[in-house]
Amino acid sequence: MADTTMEIKKKRKSLNKNMKNSMGEFVIEKVIFVLGMTSIAIIALIFLFLFRTGIRLFDDIALKDFLFGEFWFPISVNSQYGILPLVAGSVMVTLGAVFISVPLGIGSAIFIAEVAPPKTKTVLKVIIEFLSAIPSVVLGFLGIVILSSWVRVTFNISSGFTILTGSILVSFMALPTIISISDDALNALPKEYREASLALGATRWETILYALVPAASSGIIAAVMLGIGRAVGETMTVMMVTGNAAQIPGSFLVSGRTMTATIAAEMGDTVRNGTHYHALFAVGIVLLAMTSFINLIADFVLSRAKKEGR
Amino acid sequence: MNKKTQERIAFSILTFTAMLVVIPTLLIIGYIFVKGIGMINWEFLTAMPRKGMTEGGIYPAIIGTLYLVLGTVLFALPLGIGSAIYLTEYAKQGILSRLIRLAILNLAGVPSVVYGLFGLGLFVLFLGFGSSILAGSLTLACLILPIVITASEEALKSVPQSYREASLALGATKWQTIQKVVLPHATPGITTGAILGIGRAAGETAPILLTVAAFFLPRLPKSFFDQAMVLPYHLYIISTQVPNMPEEIKYGTALVLLGIVGVFFMIATTIRIKFKMDNRA
Numbered sequence: 001m002a003d004t005t006m007e008i009k010k011k012r013k014s015l016n017k018n019m020k021n022s023m024g025e026f027v028i029e030k031v032i033f034v035l036g037m038t039s040i041a042i043i044a045l046i047f048l049f050l051f052r053t054g055i056r057l058f059d060d061i062a063l064k065d066f067l068f069g070e071f072w073f074p075i076s077v078n079s080q081y082g083i084l085p086l087v088a089g090s091v092m093v094t095l096g097a098v099f100i101s102v103p104l105g106i107g108s109a110i111f112i113a114e115v116a117p118p119k120t121k122t123v124l125k126v127i128i129e130f131l132s133a134i135p136s137v138v139l140g141f142l143g144i145v146i147l148s149s150w151v152r153v154t155f156n157i158s159s160g161f162t163i164l165t166g167s168i169l170v171s172f173m174a175l176p177t178i179i180s181i182s183d184d185a186l187n188a189l190p191k192e193y194r195e196a197s198l199a200l201g202a203t204r205w206e207t208i209l210y211a212l213v214p215a216a217s218s219g220i221i222a223a224v225m226l227g228i229g230r231a232v233g234e235t236m237t238v239m240m241v242t243g244n245a246a247q248i249p250g251s252f253l254v255s256g257r258t259m260t261a262t263i264a265a266e267m268g269d270t271v272r273n274g275t276h277y278h279a280l281f282a283v284g285i286v287l288l289a290m291t292s293f294i295n296l297i298a299d300f301v302l303s304r305a306k307k308e309g310r
Numbered sequence: 311m312n313k314k315t316q317e318r319i320a321f322s323i324l325t326f327t328a329m330l331v332v333i334p335t336l337l338i339i340g341y342i343f344v345k346g347i348g349m350i351n352w353e354f355l356t357a358m359p360r361k362g363m364t365e366g367g368i369y370p371a372i373i374g375t376l377y378l379v380l381g382t383v384l385f386a387l388p389l390g391i392g393s394a395i396y397l398t399e400y401a402k403q404g405i406l407s408r409l410i411r412l413a414i415l416n417l418a419g420v421p422s423v424v425y426g427l428f429g430l431g432l433f434v435l436f437l438g439f440g441s442s443i444l445a446g447s448l449t450l451a452c453l454i455l456p457i458v459i460t461a462s463e464e465a466l467k468s469v470p471q472s473y474r475e476a477s478l479a480l481g482a483t484k485w486q487t488i489q490k491v492v493l494p495h496a497t498p499g500i501t502t503g504a505i506l507g508i509g510r511a512a513g514e515t516a517p518i519l520l521t522v523a524a525f526f527l528p529r530l531p532k533s534f535f536d537q538a539m540v541l542p543y544h545l546y547i548i549s550t551q552v553p554n555m556p557e558e559i560k561y562g563t564a565l566v567l568l569g570i571v572g573v574f575f576m577i578a579t580t581i582r583i584k585f586k587m588d589n590r591a
Contacts, residue, residue, distance in 0.1 A: 021483055028485045032400055035392025039413040039459065042452050046420060049431035107327030115321055116328070124332060126579055131335045133506075133575045135513030137542045138564050141549045142338060145560075175331055205317035226419070233421025235516040236542075240550060260423045264516050267430070284427045288420065295419035299412070 050288060054281035057081070061275065066282060072246040072257075074266065074276045081279045083286060088248045089163070089256035090287075093238055094231040096167025096252055097174055101231075102224055104171070105178030109223075112179065113186035114208050125183075132176030140240030143169050148241055157253055161243030164252040169237040174227035181226060185219020185305070186212060218305030225298035229291050235260040259287045339572075342564050349562025358528045363548055364555055368563055373530050374443070374538030375512055375570065378522065381447025381534060382454065382511045387504055389451070390458025394500075397459075398466040399488055418456035425453045426520035434521055444534040446522030453517060454507035461503020465496035498585040502578045509574035513567065515542040525551075541567045 057066065061081050069082020112124050143165060151168075152160030193215055197207040213220070235258075243255025244265065263280050270277040357367030393410075401407040429449030439445040469492050477487040493500075523543040531538040545563045548555045 025483050025485050029400065032392055032396045035389060036396025036401060036410060038389045038393055039410055039417055039455065042455065043413045043416050043420075045432060046424065046428045046452075049428050049436070050424070053431055104327050104330055107324050108331050111324040111328040115324055122583075124328060127332050127335055129579070130339075130572070130575055131331070133509050133513070133571055134335075134338065135515065135542050135567055135571055137513070137515045137546050138342065138568055139338070141545060141560065141564050142341070144549055145557075146341075172331075172334070179331070203313050203317045205320045206313070209320075229419050233419070233423070235421065235423040236546065240546070260421055260516070263423050263427065264519055267426075267520055272435070281427055281431070284424050288424050291419050291421055291424075292416055295416060299415050 046288070050281055050285050053278060054283075054285045056273075057275065057278035057282040059278075061279070066279070070248065072262070074279060075269070079275070081275070081282075083259070083283060085246045085248045086257060086259045086262050086283060087286070089242070089246075090232055090258040090260070090290075092163045092249050092252065092256055093166045093170055093242065093258055094228060096164060097171040097231040098224075098228060100168060100171035101174045101178055101227055105175050105223070105227065106182055106220060108175075109179045109182035109186065109220075110208060110213070113183045114204070114212065125180075128176050128179055131172065136173060136234060136236040137240070139169050139172065140237040143237060143241035151253075155253055159243060159255065161241055161255055162253050163242055163249050163256045166238040166242040166256075166258075167252065169241060170231045170234045173234050173237065174230045177230050178223045178227040181223035182216070182220045185216040185223065188219070189215050218301050222298045222302040222305065225294055225301065229294040229298065232294065233260060233287070233291050235264050239264055259283050263287075339568070342561065342568055345558075346561035346563075346565025349558045350565065354562055355566070359526070360528075363526060363544075363552055364559070368541070368544060368566065370528060370530055371539040371541045371544040371563075372566065372570075374522075375541040377443050377531055377534070377538060378446050378450065378518065378540055379508055379512050381443055382450040383504065383508060385448055385451035386454050386458050386507060386511075390455050390503075390507075391462050391500060393455075393459045394462035394466055395488060397463055399484070399492070414456050414459055417452070418460075420453075421516075422453060422514055423516040423520075425449055426517040428452070429517055429521040439535065441522055441524075441537050442535045443522055443531055443538050446518045446538075446540075447534070449517045449521045450511040450514060453514065454511050457507040457510060458503050461506065462496070462500045465499020465503070466492060468499065469495045498581050502582045502585070505574050505578035505581070509571045509578070512574065513542055513571045515546055518543055519546075541570070 066081055066083055068084065069080055070084050071080040071082045072085050073080045108124075108128070112121055112128075116124060147168060148160030148165050150160070151162060151165045152158070155164075189212060193211050194207060197211040198204070202210070238258045239261035242257065242261065244257045244261060245255035246257045246262070247255070249256040263283055266276070267280055270280065354367045355372065356369050358369055360366035393414075397407060397410060401410070426449065429445055429452075433439050433445035433448050434441060437445075439448075473491050473495065474487055477491045478484070482490070518540050522538055523540050524537040525547060527537060527539050541563065545560070545567055548563060549560050
């Protein structure tokens, strides 16, 4: 008798334990679900808080004057908030950076993925990853003390704080992105591509040029797009070396000011909830729209590449 | 031109492009090291700045950075690892998980200064945290979240499915399996991601410019609601805003910052390489 009561008790206990377990599981699953939603929540909050504040600029300024205005004079008596010079500054810096970083980046990626011996490959990859870890303000500092005087002397101009100086530094910030994603794209190619081409008597270079790079082209394009996204969003280095004159730059050798630098440099001087403050948030909206667009295209190209690979 | 010569020329050009990336990187590191190492001494690291920062040390900026990074990790790790667990262990393939991935991708592409605006709008003003370590940590946590999630997800995915099946077959519940079997195996990968995130957070300037940083505050922060001096912002200030700043202090500060980021990077890289070798063996 005593034995059976014991057993019943035991069973009840384990039943209870099961109940507790499944309750616990239920709670944990819900918690994990909520955590899983964080990214969506944050991106939504970013858009919400930028729009909430930025939109109020248009109580004071017409949308047309903001988007197509050619003058950014936020603190003069007749203040003007035309974003064109800032967009032009960002576009020029990015364009210059693309000219430098795309050939260098794709070349390096091919070298790392296809040409370099394994040991060299590992070392190069670590160095390039470290490049991406160098704080932008350190690069900006070196830009001020070294690169700007080099640019000034080389091009024989009065000031070395130019769009070009910014482009060179920003290209180094975009390079790790371009290299590592292109390298991934080349590594993801099936071994057969390489073997088939070599078996047909092509040299390694011909294989790279006619078989591998075309096959990895979607991945490489995505890499370039993501690199451009980085370049557009870079803040500190450009703020420190491009001279920050809010003008539509006519060449790479004049001073210019990007959208990012404008936000970072001017936010400290604004009155909370003044027109200038709202204008900087509106610049943020334009910046966010540009980078989101670029990233979405990159994602689209990448996911298409993945489907093709299958 | 014969094919071999063609190939040799092409490979030389490729080697050259790679060198054009790698050599400047090494030069940057080497130059900062050589110019800054003379400044590194006990006083520089542990003294308050004096005379408008042109003398003394950078102690409060170092401490401020450490507080900020600590706060960032406290927020980013649970959120990031939780998100990764949801994506790999619980989520079904469908619109929702596609949306989450799109959100993560977008977060990774948001410019750092936009995070600054967001942090200013939400944490500093709307939630009323003011310019504080708390507001800065939360902002930086959002910024490094994609790094933590992506690394954790990859680590979780690399745990073989058979481990999970074995644990479930022994009667363990799903959470017990994740907690006792999956997570321990994914720890090195998750740690790597966390450390890379920390390195990133320690070096960011634009977001903290709008949410934490004090121009000059020669004392230590008292709490998480306090403003603080932070290294990257300090370097920005002394290299652009302070006239007659002695060169060696600038280089010294740059070296300390690069050193902190570099140490985190080295640890992460070592763990990753070791982990890869262990997995292969």
